[in-house]
Amino acid sequence: MSLRLRLVLLFLVAAFVPFGALGLVVRDTFVHDLEADHRRRFEARTESLRRRLDETLEADARAVRALCAHDPFVDRLVLDLATDASIPRVNKRW
DSSP: OOHHHHHHHHHHHHHHHHHHHHHHHHHHHHHHHHHHHHHHHHHHHHHHHHHHHHHHHHHHHHHHHHHHTTOHHHHHHHHHHHTTOSSOOOOTTO
C-alpha cells in the first residue's frame, strides 16, 4: 500500500470517526429528550382527561340527585340499601 493511499485512509478515518461518535451522542440525547417530552405530554393529557371525567361524574350525580329527589320508590330503595337489606321491599301500589 502506498504512502498516499495510507494517508488518504487515515484522513478519511480521522474525518468520519468524530462524526460517528457525535452521532451516537446526539442520538442518545435526542431519544432522551423525546421520551421526556412524550412523558410530559402524556401526563398533561391524562390529567386533563381525569378532570373532565370528574366534572362529568359530578354533573351526572347532580342530575340523578335532581331527578330522584323525593321519589318514593328511590327513597325506599336507598333506605333498603342503607340498611343492607338483601332484597329491596317494593310497595305493591307502584
